[in-house]
Amino acid sequence: MNDAPILILDSGVGGLTVLREARVLMPDRRFVYVADDAGFPYGNWEEDALRDRLVALFGDLIVAHEPLACVIACNTASTLALNALRQSYPRMKFVGTVPAIKPAAERTRSGLVSVLATPGTVRRQYTQDLIDQWASRVSVKLVGSVALASLAERYMRGGFVDEQAVLAEIAPCFIEENGRRTDIVVLACTHYPFLVNRMRKMAPWPVDWLDPAEAIARQADRVVGDAGTRSMHGDFDPAVFTSGAPDYATQRIVRGFGLRTG
Structure with missing residues (x-):
């Protein structure tokens, strides 16, 4: 066997x-x-x-x-x-x-999608190619978080996280444009789902947080x-x-x- x-x-x-x-x-x-x-x-x-x-x-x-x-x-x-x-x-x-850009583009109703990732994932050509291939008809905002993975690690170890620090990292994901609002945020780092409850709490309005796991x-x-x-x-x-x-x-x-x- x-x-x-x-x-x-x-x-x-x-x-x-x-x-x-x-x-x-x-x-x-x-x-x-x-x-x-x-x-x-x-x-x-x-x-x-x-x-x-x-x-x-x-x-x-x-x-x-x-x-x-x-x-x-x-x-x-x-x-x-x-x-x-x-x-x-x-x-x-x-x-x-890889960032769940294809399903995000298929599910969005507002046409405004954000991808929350590490700076390395944001600047990589691989990510831009996914956007070009699957999300050419929607607006995709790439947000590179420097601190969120480390915040998730600390939260898992100690059970506490600075919610204002979380808000500072996710705030650029939320866009209002011509009466539309971001309705999907792609969690493009496997650390981020550990903080998703805090993200929901601190978010300025409800969105669908897309977990790739x-x-x-x-x-x-x-x-x-x-x-x-x-x-x-x-x-x-x-x-x-x-x-x-x-x-x-x-x-x-x-x-x-x-x-x-x-």
């Missing part, structure tokens, strides 16, 4: 939103969650250096865990390195994370197909931190998601 896991990687705990959805869709699968916390936040890296880091890191992870597939639960990493990873490891199946999990399910099985032994899946030393709060978080460290 092949019980090889599905590997899910993010720069921190944001990818746990994807793991949560993947477990719902694939309860019989094993998972390995990898937090590249030694490299967090990815938005501070030069592009070439981060791409090289990700290619090398995945090489080590593939050897260590022999996964069925690798899920890059991070928009910044996916838009930068997905093609390089597929070229470097052609036998491995990779599932990337379920779509990523569904794509992983399609990619893996019928390959491999899992015996329901009930053990926790492993969580790997590239720093090698997650703090107590982080260990508590991952245990809450059915993961073990060490």
